[in-house]
Amino acid sequence: MSQDLRPAPADTAAAPETAAPDATGLTAAQIKRMKRFDNPWFNPKLIWGAGLLLGIVALGILGRLFWDTDLVFTGAGMPRQGPVGVENIRGQVGTWAHPLGTDVSGKDILALLIVGAPNTLYVGVLASLIGMSIGIFLGFSAGFIGGRTDDVIRVGSDVMITIPPLLILVVVQAAFGDITLTLMAMLIACFVWQSPTRLIRAQVLSMRESGYVQMARLSGASTGHIMFREMLPNLVPYLFGSFIANVTTSIVTAVGLEVLGLGPQRVPTLGRVIYDAINSGALIQNLWWWWGAPTILLAVMFIGLLLINLGLDEVSNPRLRRL
Amino acid sequence: MSILDLENLSIDFPTSKGVVHAVTGVTLSVEKGRRVGFIGESGSGKTTTALAAMRMLAAPGFVSGGEIRLNALDHPNVLDLSDEEMRQVRLSKIAYIPQGAMNSLNPIMRIEHQIWDGIVAHEGGVSEAELKRRSNAALEGVGLDPKIVARLYPHELSGGMKQRVCIAIGTCLDPHLIIADEPTSALDVITQRHVMQTLREAQARIGAGLILIGHDMGLMTQSVDEIAVLKKGELVEYGPTQQIIETPQHPYTKELISSVPLVGGASFLDPAPATPAEGEHGDDPLLELRGVSKVYGNVTALHPMSFRLDGATPQIISIVGQSGSGKSTMGSLMLGFNPPSTGEVLFKGRDVYTQSAAEKLAFRKDVQAVFQDPYACFNPFYRVNHALKFPFERFGLSKGADHTRTAMEEACIAVGLAPETVLDRYPHQLSGGQRQRLIVARALMLSPKLLIADEPVSMVDASLRATILKNIHDLKDQHGISILYITHDLATAYHVSDYVMVLYKGHVVEAGPPKEVIGDPQHAYTRLLIDSIPWPELDRDWGSYESARAALDRLAEIETRPETVYRGEVPGFALSQG
Numbered sequence A: 001m002s003q004d005l006r007p008a009p010a011d012t013a014a015a016p017e018t019a020a021p022d023a024t025g026l027t028a029a030q031i032k033r034m035k036r037f038d039n040p041w042f043n044p045k046l047i048w049g050a051g052l053l054l055g056i057v058a059l060g061i062l063g064r065l066f067w068d069t070d071l072v073f074t075g076a077g078m079p080r081q082g083p084v085g086v087e088n089i090r091g092q093v094g095t096w097a098h099p100l101g102t103d104v105s106g107k108d109i110l111a112l113l114i115v116g117a118p119n120t121l122y123v124g125v126l127a128s129l130i131g132m133s134i135g136i137f138l139g140f141s142a143g144f145i146g147g148r149t150d151d152v153i154r155v156g157s158d159v160m161i162t163i164p165p166l167l168i169l170v171v172v173q174a175a176f177g178d179i180t181l182t183l184m185a186m187l188i189a190c191f192v193w194q195s196p197t198r199l200i201r202a203q204v205l206s207m208r209e210s211g212y213v214q215m216a217r218l219s220g221a222s223t224g225h226i227m228f229r230e231m232l233p234n235l236v237p238y239l240f241g242s243f244i245a246n247v248t249t250s251i252v253t254a255v256g257l258e259v260l261g262l263g264p265q266r267v268p269t270l271g272r273v274i275y276d277a278i279n280s281g282a283l284i285q286n287l288w289w290w291w292g293a294p295t296i297l298l299a300v301m302f303i304g305l306l307l308i309n310l311g312l313d314e315v316s317n318p319r320l321r322r323l
Numbered sequence B: 001m002s003i004l005d006l007e008n009l010s011i012d013f014p015t016s017k018g019v020v021h022a023v024t025g026v027t028l029s030v031e032k033g034r035r036v037g038f039i040g041e042s043g044s045g046k047t048t049t050a051l052a053a054m055r056m057l058a059a060p061g062f063v064s065g066g067e068i069r070l071n072a073l074d075h076p077n078v079l080d081l082s083d084e085e086m087r088q089v090r091l092s093k094i095a096y097i098p099q100g101a102m103n104s105l106n107p108i109m110r111i112e113h114q115i116w117d118g119i120v121a122h123e124g125g126v127s128e129a130e131l132k133r134r135s136n137a138a139l140e141g142v143g144l145d146p147k148i149v150a151r152l153y154p155h156e157l158s159g160g161m162k163q164r165v166c167i168a169i170g171t172c173l174d175p176h177l178i179i180a181d182e183p184t185s186a187l188d189v190i191t192q193r194h195v196m197q198t199l200r201e202a203q204a205r206i207g208a209g210l211i212l213i214g215h216d217m218g219l220m221t222q223s224v225d226e227i228a229v230l231k232k233g234e235l236v237e238y239g240p241t242q243q244i245i246e247t248p249q250h251p252y253t254k255e256l257i258s259s260v261p262l263v264g265g266a267s268f269l270d271p272a273p274a275t276p277a278e279g280e281h282g283d284d285p286l287l288e289l290r291g292v293s294k295v296y297g298n299v300t301a302l303h304p305m306s307f308r309l310d311g312a313t314p315q316i317i318s319i320v321g322q323s324g325s326g327k328s329t330m331g332s333l334m335l336g337f338n339p340p341s342t343g344e345v346l347f348k349g350r351d352v353y354t355q356s357a358a359e360k361l362a363f364r365k366d367v368q369a370v371f372q373d374p375y376a377c378f379n380p381f382y383r384v385n386h387a388l389k390f391p392f393e394r395f396g397l398s399k400g401a402d403h404t405r406t407a408m409e410e411a412c413i414a415v416g417l418a419p420e421t422v423l424d425r426y427p428h429q430l431s432g433g434q435r436q437r438l439i440v441a442r443a444l445m446l447s448p449k450l451l452i453a454d455e456p457v458s459m460v461d462a463s464l465r466a467t468i469l470k471n472i473h474d475l476k477d478q479h480g481i482s483i484l485y486i487t488h489d490l491a492t493a494y495h496v497s498d499y500v501m502v503l504y505k506g507h508v509v510e511a512g513p514p515k516e517v518i519g520d521p522q523h524a525y526t527r528l529l530i531d532s533i534p535w536p537e538l539d540r541d542w543g544s545y546e547s548a549r550a551a552l553d554r555l556a557e558i559e560t561r562p563e564t565v566y567r568g569e570v571p572g573f574a575l576s577q578g
Helices: A028-035 A044-066 A109-145 A147-162 A165-176 A181-189 A194-208 A211-218 A223-259 A270-279 A288-316 B046-053 B083-089 B111-123 B128-141 B159-171 B189-206 B217-223 B241-246 B251-258 B327-334 B357-366 B385-394 B401-414 B432-446 B462-479 B490-496 B524-532 B545-560
Strands: B002-015 B018-031 B035-039 B062-070 B094-097 B177-181 B209-214 B226-231 B234-240 B287-296 B299-309 B316-321 B342-347 B367-370 B450-454 B482-487 B499-504 B507-512 B573-577
Touching (some): A044 A109, A109 A147, A109 A181, A109 A194, A109 A270, A109 A288, A147 A194, A165 A223, A181 A223, A211 B367, A211 B385, A223 A288, A270 A288, B002 B046, B002 B209, B018 B234, B035 B046, B035 B217, B046 B062, B046 B177, B094 B159, B111 B128, B111 B159, B128 B189, B159 B177, B177 B189, B189 B209, B189 B217, B189 B545, B226 B241, B226 B251, B234 B241, B234 B251, B287 B327, B299 B327, B316 B327, B327 B450, B327 B482, B357 B367, B367 B432, B385 B401, B385 B432, B401 B432, B432 B462, B450 B462, B462 B482, B462 B490, B499 B524, B507 B573, B524 B545
Parallel strands (some): B035 B209, B094 B177, B177 B209, B316 B482, B367 B450, B450 B482
Antiparallel strands (some): B226 B234, B287 B299, B287 B342, B499 B507
């Protein structure tokens, strides 16, 4: 039996373990569609979703530059004006002074949206950020320390998941009376940390035994290094997905509270506009622009978040990508 | 007349990077009653070719050219059949025996019901008594007692029994062709021999053709009549087994044959250098185990054992055993990952499990490991140089970024990798062999005193195994590192080690220098292990079905009274049970 005693020649490039792909015989359109997947982040759903959300942010920024936000106050214009070119029940035709019309007390709807939409998004993002931070901390603690700590965190989050958040929040907010956006976000955050905790705990448990974590332990890595330098980067797709899902949940919860009249009283939010519209009989008076405009904006926001979530799924799970 | 003809078969997989030609222009035929082996490395297209004959290619693969003819059919061209016709052909004409029997049986169905499933699907309403008679016959045909096994659930069977149930299902309708896809890759050698003999017997009884897919040249030599060697989707060599083994033509075939190390014969290693590198001198032995045992629940993974490794002259100590023998438990005990149930693990006289943080860091620097799975060892988020750079800096070996870089490059060159082509890549861009060599390079850079190599080559393609073992062996000879080599492969242990311990169910059953233990085994278990290895040599016969059966009985006997056979000492290492 003879054996080559020299070390094998260094493999030049990354040795392909199967036959190399071959792009001959494909139409240009097929190649173009394949190219699209070279960079997974260049995903149409992700781009559209991000575009819709950025549109709402842009509405907030550009609106403040080019529109007068003082129009959100009572009596800023004639009450019950329709959007441009729309006639209201008094036969008045909407003008460019209030492109989306005004409400029953003369507040400009466009100004309300410019101030309110970013506020709603802010509550959602802040609540989700706080919730994720709690979730990352507790999930890592449970997965990494194990034992009694794990038991407490696991049972705690399981119990919290069964409690309907709106029920508790209605009671709490009613007791608080008028609250700020930030306080509301913090209260909602108390109900969105459970699922990231469970998700991260499960991932940490499986990752803890993986080869590269063993290697890091062999390299004398500290616990902090293993958690944040070795494990956390690999969790990013999950964290992103979980974050976006939590933003959606938080906005739904926030809008739910606002529509019940339990949100901030002095700051316009999309939910608050809808609450006012319902309360002032906008439906009976056929002031559809009053509740319609914020509803459309909320729908855009949710569709944007949904598309981002679907896109992220495809980024982290290549099997979902279709040719 | 042949049963199956493949003519100029090509299979393509459209992927996001272009079309992968998984199989190109394969032509061969399987005769009635003949056994054909498909051999090749992972990704060579051997499974894809066989699955195409059953029209079971995984999406998005498709047959892009050629013909598949199953001559038992009225319209032999398999590719023209409708889905319903194809469903009728599967199992009744072509049976498939899958790789992982543990995952192929339905966990919530009794064994006999799983056999009935296939019969009912093809023959419709068969009376229960008839079904029972046939499933019993099928189970008897694979050497399982239907009175016991038929009513059991899969989780109540061992791996070898499950694989034999899969063979029973595959042969119950007397198919014309059986495709067995690495049927024994998850089994240990003793069970492998028994399952392969069962499969051969069942196939001979019904007179079917057999396609055996595998990567082990030894197994092929012992099991099949003809061998087809595939490489990157092309049939590079095809002929009778004797011709392939004795006069291989293609260099790749030669490589496959020579990559199976043999017990005895020339070593694949360099002769030892005139002046071997010095090891670690100290008052205390390098590694000492004192009455160490490990118990998981009510399972004893490792019975109390003691040994001391001086480390003054570097040595390679092999720990050989089947899965479940406790060999990996020993590895993690010595790495300080898994505290022992009793006894203590001492490194340079200090208990590994009661060290201060600073001592622990020094211990980590001195004791390194190479693990089994090179695919899992790199963090997918970082370039591969992270795995080399981080410990180097962490242990304070680095004198700056340039020094780290040179050290990494030198280590890569020492294991035969070109630094510029590997270091700045992501793990998924490298092959398993490259990754495992990088892990060896990492160990080399850190120059530990002790290296624990836990099955370092079992997941690497055969052609690279010798190279990697040589790299590891060089660590001992040229860098003075003592090595504990944990493996199930007796042949490599024979060549690389200075001392061998054979472990069975947590007991050391035989220990001594490899020439004695493996070259001339005394303990019944060691002998059984060596007899069960399929050698790529036609004159070393694997034995009959009966002898494989008898071997299993003997194994059960050994289990009741384990004893240690000591086969001589080597200086610098002492072993005792208890």
